[in-house]
Amino acid sequence: MGIVFFLQAAREFSSLLSTLHLHFLKDTLGVTQSTTDWAVLQECGHEPLQFYWFRSAVKLFNSMHNTNSITLRRFVQADLNLQPLSNTCWTALLLSAFQGLLGCESYV
Amino acid sequence: MRGVWRDAELVDPDTHNNKLATYQFWFAIYFVCNEGMPTIVPRYLHLDLPEHIMRNVSRLRLCAHFFKVEAAAWFEGGFCVCDQCPGKNENVQNKVHALLSCQDHWVCELRIHFSFLFRPNFEGFSAAHPICCNRSSTNNQPVHNFLSQQNTRLFSFFLSLGI
Numbered sequence: 001m002g003i004v005f006f007l008q009a010a011r012e013f014s015s016l017l018s019t020l021h022l023h024f025l026k027d028t029l030g031v032t033q034s035t036t037d038w039a040v041l042q043e044c045g046h047e048p049l050q051f052y053w054f055r056s057a058v059k060l061f062n063s064m065h066n067t068n069s070i071t072l073r074r075f076v077q078a079d080l081n082l083q084p085l086s087n088t089c090w091t092a093l094l095l096s097a098f099q100g101l102l103g104c105e106s107y108v
Numbered sequence: 109m110r111g112v113w114r115d116a117e118l119v120d121p122d123t124h125n126n127k128l129a130t131y132q133f134w135f136a137i138y139f140v141c142n143e144g145m146p147t148i149v150p151r152y153l154h155l156d157l158p159e160h161i162m163r164n165v166s167r168l169r170l171c172a173h174f175f176k177v178e179a180a181a182w183f184e185g186g187f188c189v190c191d192q193c194p195g196k197n198e199n200v201q202n203k204v205h206a207l208l209s210c211q212d213h214w215v216c217e218l219r220i221h222f223s224f225l226f227r228p229n230f231e232g233f234s235a236a237h238p239i240c241c242n243r244s245s246t247n248n249q250p251v252h253n254f255l256s257q258q259n260t261r262l263f264s265f266f267l268s269l270g271i
Contacts (some may be wrong), residue, residue, distance in 0.1 A: 022120040030163025038112050039131040039170050045147035 005056060007097035012048040013037050021049055057094060118203060125181050127171040133248075134204075134255060135169045157263065164267050168203055176201035194216070206269060208240040214248070222265040229254040 006015045013019065022037050026045050029035075039047060062078045083091040112128070113136070119129035135150070152165050167173050175226045177200055180188035190201035192212035199205050206215070209229075219226060219238040226233045230240040240250070 029166035029170070030159065031166050031170050035170050035172040036131070037230070038128055038129045042113075042131070042136055042172060043150065044153075045149040 007050060007054050007094075009097075009099060012050045015049070018049050021046075054097060057097070061091075061094060118248060125176065125177055127181075130171050130202075131169065134234070151258065152263065161263050161267055165208065166264050167261055171203075173203065175203060175206055207265075208251065208254070218268050222261065222268075225257065225259060225265060227255070227261055229257070 009043065011020065012078075023038050024036065024039060025046065026033055027034055031040070031041065062075075064072055067073055079089050079091045082089040083095065086092060087096075113132060116126070116128040116132040119126050121130040121133045147251065150169070152162065157165075166172075171178060176188040176190060188200050188202075190197075190199045190205060192201070192209060193199055193216065194211055194213075197211065199209065201210070204236055212218075216238045219233075219240075220235050223235065223238070226238075226240060233240055
């Protein structure tokens with residue numbers, strides 16, 4: 001499951017790395033750890049790490065889909081075919097991360 | 109992710125004690141939609157301010173201060189009426205109240221000392237009447253202008269308030 005678990009909606013601050021990121025920002029600003037996470041990110045001009053992970057995962061998927069390698073394309077196609085049957089395949093996990101996005105129906 | 113801010117936009121910070129909505133209403137600088145553009149951060153983060161001043165400004169902006177409205181959010185049945193104002197005025201002690209309209213003698217003295225910060229934004233402000241009470245729910249522009257002014261002495265005023 002790995003990183004895709006942390007891409008799902010309402011899990012923006014679930015990972016240890018996100019917690020450390022926010023601790024660092026709050027320490028730098030000198031505010032208490034109870035300060036609202038979203039406000040701290042906005043103040044520092046940062047997006048949640050989830051945003052960057054999500055973008056990287058989609059980029060990886062797109063580049064695998066458009067690759068020259070026939071083997072890799074077959075692998076992606078097999079994973080896509082597996083998606084309706086299994087919730088644990090990579091495509092299914094990635095699609096579950098789209099849930100919660102505004103207008104997600106148009107992407108899935 | 110943007111949904112968090114869209115929801116906060118719908119909440120009135122005057123009627124709901126919501127930190128995110130308060131921050132969004134008074135201070136938030138929106139992310140630039142174009143990814144190629146650099147992100148905008150508040151001006152005070154660009155300045156070489158002493159650590160304690162920066163901490164003070166951050167605490168005020170991010171609602172991590174010691175005003176009654178913040179304490180009331182943590183304790184059930186917390187009392188958020190200003191205990192500094194003389195008389196029986198029942199004003200909620202939030203940051204706007206403390207900065208602009210608290211009638212405590214010492215805070216009024218401070219406003220007179222830093223009057224150059226108030227005069228350009230509040231017409232009725234004077235040494236005889238150092239209270240900025242022309243704020244209404246329909247016109248928050250003077251307060252926005254006051255909070256976003258480019259004068260570094262504004263941070264000294266925040267520091268003097270002991271937020």
